[in-house]
Amino acid sequence: MYGGGYIFDESASTELDDAKKLEAFEARIEAGEKIEPSDWMPAEYRKQLIRMIEQHAHSEIIGALPEGTWITRAPGFKRKLALMAKVQDEVGHAQLLYSAAETLGKSREDMINDLISGKSKYSNVFNYPAETWADTAVIAWLIDAGAIINQVANSKGSYGPYCRALERICTEESFHLKYGHDSVVFLATGTPVQRAMVQDALTRWWKPIMHFFGPSDKISVHNTIMMKWKLKMASNDDMRQKFLDMYVPKIWDLGLNIPDPELRKDEATGKWHYTEPDWEEFKRVINGDGPCNRERLAVRKMAEEKGEWVRRALMKQDERYITPLA
Amino acid sequence: MKENSTIKSLDPRITRADIPKDGQLSIDIKPLDQWQTYEVFHQEKKGDHHSHVGSLHAPNPEMAFLMAKEQYARRGRCVNIWVVKTSDIFTTNFEDEDMYTTNDDKMYREAGGYKVMDRINKYKKEHKKKEAVK
Ligand SMILES: [Fe+2]
Numbered sequence: 001m002y003g004g005g006y007i008f009d010e011s012a013s014t015e016l017d018d019a020k021k022l023e024a025f026e027a028r029i030e031a032g033e034k035i036e037p038s039d040w041m042p043a044e045y046r047k048q049l050i051r052m053i054e055q056h057a058h059s060e061i062i063g064a065l066p067e068g069t070w071i072t073r074a075p076g077f078k079r080k081l082a083l084m085a086k087v088q089d090e091v092g093h094a095q096l097l098y099s100a101a102e103t104l105g106k107s108r109e110d111m112i113n114d115l116i117s118g119k120s121k122y123s124n125v126f127n128y129p130a131e132t133w134a135d136t137a138v139i140a141w142l143i144d145a146g147a148i149i150n151q152v153a154n155s156k157g158s159y160g161p162y163c164r165a166l167e168r169i170c171t172e173e174s175f176h177l178k179y180g181h182d183s184v185v186f187l188a189t190g191t192p193v194q195r196a197m198v199q200d201a202l203t204r205w206w207k208p209i210m211h212f213f214g215p216s217d218k219i220s221v222h223n224t225i226m227m228k229w230k231l232k233m234a235s236n237d238d239m240r241q242k243f244l245d246m247y248v249p250k251i252w253d254l255g256l257n258i259p260d261p262e263l264r265k266d267e268a269t270g271k272w273h274y275t276e277p278d279w280e281e282f283k284r285v286i287n288g289d290g291p292c293n294r295e296r297l298a299v300r301k302m303a304e305e306k307g308e309w310v311r312r313a314l315m316k317q318d319e320r321y322i323t324p325l326a
Numbered sequence: 327m328k329e330n331s332t333i334k335s336l337d338p339r340i341t342r343a344d345i346p347k348d349g350q351l352s353i354d355i356k357p358l359d360q361w362q363t364y365e366v367f368h369q370e371k372k373g374d375h376h377s378h379v380g381s382l383h384a385p386n387p388e389m390a391f392l393m394a395k396e397q398y399a400r401r402g403r404c405v406n407i408w409v410v411k412t413s414d415i416f417t418t419n420f421e422d423e424d425m426y427t428t429n430d431d432k433m434y435r436e437a438g439g440y441k442v443m444d445r446i447n448k449y450k451k452e453h454k455k456k457e458a459v460k
């Protein structure tokens with residue numbers, strides 16, 4: 001997955017950067033060139049990129065937890081294997097993204113420290129529980145669908161290592177989407193109990209899904225510079241509209257009910273109407289006060305701590321850290 | 327006592343891990359804890375060049391191969407992988423990229439630096455004229 005609704009810093013001061021270099025840098029981006037790690041870049045560009053790629057990496061690794069919960073109890077051997085493969089992909093995405101972020105000069109150790117202390121964020125949706133196996137089906141289909149919209153857009157961005165990691169990630173996401181859709185269809189076309197199960201999961205997850213792309217353009221911080229530097233490729237609301245356009249008809253097709261009485265497409269404008277998500281709740285949860293924040297971070301911390309002796313046993317004395325190249 | 331002081335999760339494995347409910351959420355992982363990095367090069371099919379695909383963390387080449395397979399060869403084609411410690415790679419600077427540009431004063435080493443058709447045509451024209459005079 002994942003990585004939607006990034007939180008950017010508000011200030012974008014580039015005064016100190018060499019004006020001529022900045023001009024050349026922006027011209028390259030304008031011309032569709034990719035920026036590489038050893039190229040000159042404004043300090044603010046580097047800072048926002050690290051923040052964004054790091055958040056994306058954390059989202060992949062934390063996102064593995066709610067789904068991973070159901071691996072041992074997925075119905076049947078084949079579904080256990082499929083869910084395990086999907087979760088392993090997500091952890092792999094985190095590895096690829098941490099490597100891309102590292103090319104900008106922040107070490108992986110620092111990123112993990114900042115994740116656990118809460119200094120760095122991750123996608124808000126993973127602070128909600130996956131109560132049944134059906135929840136993982138809804139996540140794999142619809143949260144991954146949202147992630148694909150976001151990741152395909154960002155893979156056309158300006159930073160080379162991030163774009164290349166995203167291209168690799170997107171090819172794996174197509175399996176997640178198919179697998180998720182298959183599971184949802186299986187339940188939705190099954191017995192009344194199975195249908196009820198997937199309906200409940202959809203009802204639970206609709207709010208996180210609507211939160212996924214981040215706060216409405218009406219209230220989110222002004223990010224013209226993020227767009228100009230091709231760090232952000234589409235506005236939050238535009239991506240949400242695209243998601244609704246692609247997936248609401250598919251959900252309705254299965255006779256499932258979306259828990260929003262306002263949801264409808266305005267045929268005149270081509271835009272979807274919906275109840276504005278509760279952005280106060282979004283802020284509250286992303287800042288730590290959600291149903292699963294503490295568990296997610298505590299589990300991540302435990303994993304780092306329990307693995308430490310293994311990592312230390314394998315460490316060589318002459319190791320030397322060099323920022324990865326590309 | 328234990329019942330209330332540890333995390334109760336939907337995941338029984340997490341519940342069994344007895345993680346304290348209000349433990350300190352901070353950690354201080356030291357530099358190099360996650361080892362050094364390797365750069366990964368893969369070959370999609372025999373006969374192709376190996377090309378760079380990214381980096382990874384590993385304590386030794388054996389682990390680097392394992393991680394490379396999982397991270398860069400999980401999907402798509404791959405027949406061979408190289409891993410090289412990042413610290414063993416030497417690179418030139420993009421700021422010096424002009425040293426690789428082909429400049430016009432070295433046209434003697436380019437195929438395009440040799441234009442013979444004009445001379446041939448001129449020769450043929452003159453030759454024909456001479457023939458005609460005879
Ligand atoms: Fe992913």
Ligand SMILES: [Fe+2]
Nearest residue numbers: 001144173176
């Ligand atoms: Fe995914």
